[in-house]
Amino acid sequence: MNAATQENKPKIPWAFIGKVLLVIIIIYSHIYFEKDIEERKLLAQFLRGLYSFLIPSIVLSMFRFLVIMLYNARNSKKRERGNFVLGINRLTAVLNTIFFVIAIMTAFGINPKEFITSMTIVAMAIAVIFRDYITNMISGLIVMFSEQLSVGDRIKVGEHKGRIIDITFANLVLQDEEDDIVMVPNNMVFTSTFMNLSAHQSSLFTVRFELPLEVSLHFEELEEHLKLSLVTHPNLKIKDDEFKIKVIEIGKDMVRYKLDLHAVTNSNRMHRDIENEILREIIKFERKILKSS
CATH class of the missing domain: 3.30.70 (Alpha-Beta Plaits)
Structure with a gap:
């Protein structure tokens, strides 16, 4: 089997399969050991925490797979310059993190809604402190879901020039002409002089x-x-x-x-x-x- 065949071979979604199997095991345990579980308060809370993470995460994974499949089918004959799939993957990671935090709260008997309400003032202070990172994150999402930039493009942002090798929530990761890795904050795309040197596939x-x-x-x-x-x-x-x-x-x-x-x-x-x-x-x-x- 050559390298190209291995590269195009679909990857087995082991994480998704593991989540589904774990949910099946928990449901089976609830059906056959319901009384024993309810008698153990900590175990019941822990299982509710798992439910609050696994079920939304599985639904999110299925939705992500469906959206990407439809997107690829629609654009199979076109060269798309955007980073739609990259944006979907990053957004999925953020939502999974939120589900995980909620699951931890549930497992420890904390009501997520009441906790968020009581932490509103603290949350506002955190938002002010991490304002630059939050705006960078929003800018990163805009870049990912737009057609302005794509991984592989050669760009010039301010004094920095290079080829994009990755787009994260915080930075554009560039490889410059000296093969050095340069991290450019996403905000710079919108606040400084920006040129996409590959917008028309440079010769x-x-x-x-x-x-x-x-x-x-x-x-x-x-x-x-x-x-x-x-x-x-x-x-x-x-x-x-x-x-x-x-x-x-x-x-x-x-x-x-x-x-x-x-x-x-x-x-x-x-x-x-x-x-x-x-x-x-x-x-x-x-x-x-x-x-x-």
Whole structure:
């Protein structure tokens, strides 16, 4: 079985199955051991707590599965830029957390409604203290359910620029051009200058590679060699004055480089094919230099 087949293979929802089995066991216990359970107050409260978590959680999981299935069926032939599924998954996690807290209260004999009412003033104080996090969370939900951004997009927010690798309730997680991870608060999308560089699937792509120091001494030769071989490439748009290999990092025994190129289309497959061609040329050049030295 190849990797693609394994990746597309549906995952077994073990957590959902476990919840359903646990509910069945509790219902069975209530039917056959009702008197014994009622005589033990703590056990009865604990089981009510489990009920108050498991049943809403199971219903929520079924609703989530149905919504995602309908969404995927509706958009199976379109490339959606939004993060609808990501937003549904995050929202489900929040609701499950709320159900769990309510279940804990129920298990300890605390009435959730009375507790929330009595804690209103404290809750307002907490809301003020954690105002930034709450607004970040709301901004994150807006981003997840909108089509402004999507995981994989290249964006620029304020002074930060990179590719989105995750969207959380607190931050956009970016990977910048130096492969560093940058956490950008969600609020910045709405409060600072924002650019989505991938809104129309940019034809720009980057080839990264590294060379030993002895080969890097012939950097100008490599740049000229690649320029001559790529300037007439049918799938690239290259201007003589724009072709430039950039040095990213100089290490103890190697130098890292990157080369920004524009293809004729935004096809990721084409970008990968061109990148492989360039890397093969670099390997040939490296072998040539090492043999002659």
